[in-house]
Amino acid sequence: MTEVLFYHLTRQPLDKALPSLLEKCLERKWNVVVQASGPERVSALDDALWTYADESFLPHAAGPDGAQESIWLTTSDQNPNGAAVRVLVDGAAPPDLAHYARALVMFDGHDQDALDAVRGQWKALKAHGHEVTYWKQGDEGRWTREA
Template sequence: MSVDVLFYHLLHQPLESALPKLLLKCLERDWKVVVQTGTPERCAALDAHLWTFSGDSFLPHGTREDGYAELQPVYLTDGPDNPNGAEVRFLIDRATPPPLQGYQRAVYMFDGNDPDALADARALWKTVKAEGFNLTYWQQTDSGGWERKA
């Protein structure tokens, strides 16, 4: 089975607003998810944020420190691990992708207002395309939704 690799170009809302919505969609589909951050500090900050991002809901998730990694519907890490057997891998903060075989989807989210992040996303697009993955590119709309561009 080929992996679908989705690029999400953040323009108008920060990752902290966009990511929880996408994670909730994955959980609605009964997909386990692993979110790979660029640093341990970002992983800890995201962990705190996902408990409080909304006044009326939260995202069930865990980290290595929480234990029971295999039971977490959303697992946060700063490394290549996948202890919950996730079907979907999110890569944020310019995290280095591990091998993507074995996932149904890989989602690379990048800040379009950061020239370095944009350059990294373009380079990763070329690499992933050359490896033969199915690619789609989504650009954030003014309202925070997504429009497919490629």
């Protein structure tokens, strides 16, 4: 079954926390699909990944023309770049995760609706036999495994 990691954002917004996790995936030679709930978030993440650090570059694209990139930003449940990792943000509904090595569910810890929704996702994914873990941002933005 797929390992599903829940990332509770408390210190940094998504556009600041996501790049370091994407870098770790690319270090492992894993392609990634980042699935957002709407096109506005896809556009914002596209912009953020171009500008997050002067000394670094994350090969990514959004839309149908970018499916050959290592990181594909989308609202779709497709996997045209053969990604091993699926990142779900803003409450995006998970597709069938059986074909992924890992899935990351990133959520805003200051949004009660997001917290409620992710609890439901946790229960459903665990009930389907996926290995689920919970990670929370510490004071300096580092991730600590809580469950």
